[in-house]
Amino acid sequence: MKEVIVHPERCVGCMQCMAACATAHSRSGNLLSAICEIPIPKSRVHVAPGLYDEGFPNRCRHCDPAPCELACLPGAISRDRRTATVLIDPDRCINCASCAMACPFGVIRYHETCAAPAGKTVAVKCDNCVQRQAQGKIPACVEICKTGALTFEEKSEALRRRTKEMAMRVSIGADQREIPGAEGFVLLNALKRSRKEVGASEL
């Protein structure tokens, strides 16, 4: 089964995934109309600054067993086995914030959405774009990501690719193939880190 995999070292913090996520969960599904909608659509993936201001797309891990599901008082949180997705039912949610206390990743937010009854604040988080997946599309954050920080693939495949990239870098003369182009991210993150460490305000 394919799932969204985060490669934090490739995130440049451009936040395009946030715009795509908010659009995908809007009424119109179109960025230009979405920004005029009430309630204003909000992203469910949160690009947060790390210790050295490096980008980090923080999204629901769809844990199993899920701490939020065990903590939910009205039983609004459940697991969709087919897509390995933890879902919140906005009709059953009572906005008690028990899940805020349970989520070790801090990915749940509380606001109105077009999927909830009008005027009702509910707990909101990533749903793996189950509706888009049902239409044969991939999750919106992955579709928009330009740097490969978010991919949609089999976990084993992602691990294999990762191992190969590492091996290629250190294997002398294994192949005449070009070195995979991840070095730019390393440089960018090193720059951000050094800037933070020397306390400089500008790059």
Add this chain to the structure above:
Amino acid sequence: MRHVIIGNGVAGVHAAETIRHLDPQASITIIAGEIFPPYCRPMISLVLEGSVQPKQLPIRAPDFYSRLDIEPMTGTRVSEIDVDNREVRTSRNDRVAYDRLLIASGAEPRPLNVPGTELRNIFFMRSEGHVNGMIEALENARHVLILGGGLVGFKAAYGFLHRGVEVTMLIKSAYPLSMQVDPEAGGMVLDELVRHGLHVRVGVEVTAFEGIASVERALLSDGSTLPCDIAVIGKGVFPATSFIPTDRIHKDLGLLVNEHLETDVPDVFAAGDVAEYFDVARDRRWVNAIWPVAVEQGRIAGFNMAGRPVTYLGSLGRNVIRVFDLDVLSAGVVEPPEEDGCEVMVHRDLNRRFYRKLVFRQDRLVGMVLVNRIEQGGVLVSLIQQQRPILKDKERLLNPRFNVAQLTL
């Protein structure tokens, strides 16, 4: 294997589900005093408030018992446990034999020993039945008196304020929720309640209730009288252990259990509000009578009863409440005594009504209070639960922009 579970609260329900998951053949019996199907106790205050309908309370489908092949004995109380003959005796004179027993009998409200508590419309707030009684009494009520500023008293007050009646709260300490939050956050909660019409009397207690049939007034320790049509007693709870042979199954405040939630008697387990185990933040034995701890303990007791040894790392007191426009989330030790030598960090932005307090014991986070912007509360709670050392820059945890990405070091 015959499993018997005393109590159909959330600990008992999770234990039964876990046992059934691991052992499809086991016989499981649940003995419960309440006749309601398993329901969500923390939500009863929302029924009082009117934001939740009673039909939303059940936590499992009506066919819960039959689907999991559990034999329910509801409306039945346990009168005795015979640990030598591995047998439970009930109020209906039944004898139920067990191979493994779980005591998940929960807690009972602490009674108030003053004259007049037998009058009508004086309630505890512990069960669905209590709240139904309050709503019925509301029809002709104008003044509500709440005894106690703990979580229950506070939730009752909040519910009644939403119903538009006059509410007076009597509290012992200077601010409500003194077990959950520190004075500063408690003051913010108090201000918010008072702003919405709550009357608060500090340091006074009820000495008697008076009335004909129903309660009409309360006499207070300062000599004054307060008219009231409804009174709610929120003086805390204590573990329900009246039927336990405590010469065999030892107890402190709650029943003492080991890391497998087993009592001193082999094959007798305890979980939830009735059990006492190690508190990871306080670093000592403690009863944390809260819903999420009952869920954890029910599951872990279930694993161990079904023969899979699972260790419980310890419980943690934690709560989250929304008070009108304030969100308050707290966990662990919030007001450490001086001699503990804890390091306390505070960040406040009172214009934005943002307050964050963190308590560290050496390099471990052991407590916190958040007022507003509580979304990252779970990250901090999990740091306390994991007892994960924070080796440098503890201050970053105080920043409103703190998030899980800043933990990868």
